[in-house]
Amino acid sequence: MRSQLREAYIRVPKLYDWVLTTSYARTPVTVPPKYRSLVHEAIKAGKRISVQCVTQNEPCSPATVACQVHSPIRRTTILHKGNPVPVGIVQLSFQTPLSLLFFADCDLLFDFMYPLELEDEIVLCVPEPLDQENVVCQIAAFECTAQTGYLFDDKIMLHVFVCQELLVEAKSVLEIMAQACKPRPNFLTAPPRLLPLHCTPFSPPPACPRLQVQT
Template sequence: MFDYQVVSEKNSLSRQGTEFTNECIRVNKVYDWVLLNTDEIKNIAIPAASLTVLQPLIDAGNVLRVVGKLTPADVTTKIVSIVRKTVIINEKEIEIGCAQILITANLTVEVYNNTTGSTIPVVTFPVTFQMLERVGLCFPQPFTSNNITTNVLSANAVALSDVPIDGNFIFEISICQDVYVETEVKLEVQGKFCEPRDNTLDCGTGSLSLACNKPTFPPQCPDIFPSS
């Protein structure tokens, strides 16, 4: 068993370095960031086995309800091509990249019988479909597709028909993603080291605490690097 020295007051160590100094840091710089919404009407083919179940229900006058289940986890994106071009913005030539994004979505279709009110779908089937989207991005040389990141934020599928139309259900698909261009850079900034605060919020943990030494960092060599 270890013996700890318990103190009744928290340490009041002074901050390490109170003056701002020139510091060189390594960070990812964002060159462009776009919120991209893709809306498309899709005809979703109904499998023959599901049609065999649904058609007799429709012929008997049952009212159906079609539900599409689609979440961000069901969607993947991939940059398939980038075409460089130069555009004029504010009388300046800007090099951009026209990126084509392939969206692949795995949709689950469920059909319920509203006439009976059953909460169990009469048919369920998965379907995979793809969409193409284009976006113009700030894209200086020598950037490649590795400098582009996509992140699906939301995905939704709304049925526009509750009965088959030429063997299809019609869905409105909406997928929102953010697309950003970034690369690692080294920046010289004015800054100073920060430190954690004391545990001063009362959450019923008691009045005693251990003596903790706040972390310190080795000093920079300002006469060597960075120099300005």
């Protein structure tokens, strides 16, 4: 019996690498000069200073954290179990505006915006001719906490944790064996178009009234 299968082609995204990784950074932040006197007075009064670090819209919301892949990708070869493996070193940066809220014994003293930007590098499988356009970075989680141990130097320390998902993908054409859509003839004639029933013209617009001019 003759096979009904024929060659067919589909175009799908192919994953070359898929990594879930984390980045951690310690970032010192200086208190703006106009707020330092408030901090010093609260400390002299024996109040406990605490700082809350939140993103611009919602606390710890990953939706406001932007992940950017920079070019060019540095290509090198590393040894894995004694075998040389070509890899790409990808540079990433994370940007998000943070709101830093300063409290004295749970009373809000002041707050200000701080533009946070972090950089990181990660090794991925990015075979040529793929480049940074084929690397997709998505933020899975973001966390920021503030340490006030350096507050006497008018500084605090931010501890930032970012969990990102990285995908290296490109379009790929696959050849498969498939059956054509049958039974049907090669050509199908379209049925004649029928006018809708009860077709009536639109009502004509009312005539404009004549103006009577008195003489």
